[in-house]
Amino acid sequence: MKAWVESLKSGLPGKDVSPLQFFGKHGISVAFIVCMVVFSLASSKFLSADNFLTVVMQASIIGTIALGVTFVVIGGNLDLSVGSLLSFATVLVVDLHDKVDPAMAIALMFLFTLLVGALNGYLIGYLKLNSLIVTLGMLSAIQGITLVYTGGKNVGISDQENTWFAFFGRGDLFGIPVPALLFITLGIVLQIVLVKTGFGRKIFAIGGNGTAALFSGLRRNRLVFSTYLLSAFTTGCAALILGSRVMGSQNNVGEGYELLVLAGIILGGTSLLGGSGSIVRTIIGVLILAFIQNGLLLLGYPYYTQWLVTWVVIIVAVWLDIAAKRGKLLSTY
Structure with missing residues (x-):
């Protein structure tokens, strides 16, 4: 928190930093503060400890996926x-919880998610296919596999009260929900991996200028492959939380999550063109998306x-980001 405040102070508008550049760099932090202030004034329950933890816990599934997709x-x-x-x-x-033991079910689930991530990574990283087309096709394929696997039926855990599996979605440590932790x-x-390791710096390099990174000796195919493995891993973590919380699942429980994940990432200022972004x-x-939804409710x-308010917030965030890079709010071309 102290480092965050210091970064805001260092970027305050002055002789060398215009207001537009400031909001382009710190707009997401300012938006978060404004969001919290407005809803706290409108509802006395908004900033209560219980409500805060509830929102973070609800955001944990989308947020966990978003970490890898970032x-x-x-x-x-x-x-x-x-x-x-x-x-x-x-x-x-x-x-698989009732068919094998919970530990084996978790291991097999992560094995499958990593295989999907590896397939995505191979097609995009090594065969250099378009990521939008590949993952859009994979979206349809996996949904079809889900329906074939279940026969169109929902699944559930029979003995929900006597399984340690519930810890991941319903447990708490020191009064803090486990999903939030x-x-x-x-x-x-x-975040440490992204900003403090060579791996993180290489990811920024291939996203910022893939050709230059290639001539610099970076193995772009391996790096792209690893990002999809990481995305699959965090999705598996989110599935663990969701399955443990609900103790059951519908065939389309994740429908639309990909758009919410991208919305959170874009709102956080990560460029869809690559080369810039932050886990924090x-x-x-x-x-912000979670608190907006909670505050409106x-x-x-x-x-x-x-959905309407979320759309407006995302459009404004993207507009400010682009405007800051161009140095003007409105384009004349």
Whole structure:
């Protein structure tokens, strides 16, 4: 928190920093503060400890997926398969819980998700196919596999009260929900990987200028491959949380999650063109979406209002980001 505040101070508008550049760099932080202030004034329940933890826990599934997808986007690619992968991974871990022991169910679920990530990574990294087309096709394929696997039926855990599997989605440590702890802990680890390791710097390099990175000796195919493995791993973590929380799963439980994940990443300021982004900013972007939805519900607005407000927030965030890079709010061409 102290480092975050210092970064805001260092970027305050002055002789060398215009207001537009400031909002382009710190707009997401300012938006988060404004969001919290507005809703806290409108509802006394908004900033309560219980409500705060509830929102973070609800955001943990989308947020956990977004952590891995952030690496993919920084590397200059997209992953639209995470929604269907979440559906199948959740169905798989819940269905296998009663057929084998929970530990084996979790291991097999992660094995499958990593295989999907490896297939995406191979097609995009080594065969150099378009990431949008590949992952969009994978989205459909995995959803079809899910329906074939279940026969169109929902799955559930029979003895929900006497299984340690519930810990991941329903447990708490020191009064903090386990899903929130897993989300934040994984976020901290991946932020360190992104900014403090050679691997993270290479991901920025291939996303910023793939040709230059190639001539610099970086193995772009391996790096792209690894980002899709990471995306699959975080999706598996989200499936573990979701399956453990609900103790069951529908065939389409992950439908639409890929769009919410991308919305949080874009709102966090990660460029869809690659080469820039931050795990911390992705977490803030996901939390802004979650707090907006929560605040609107507390104020009694209908559910569809959340989508309209979310759309406006994302458009403004992207506009400010582009405007800051161009140096002007409106383009004349």
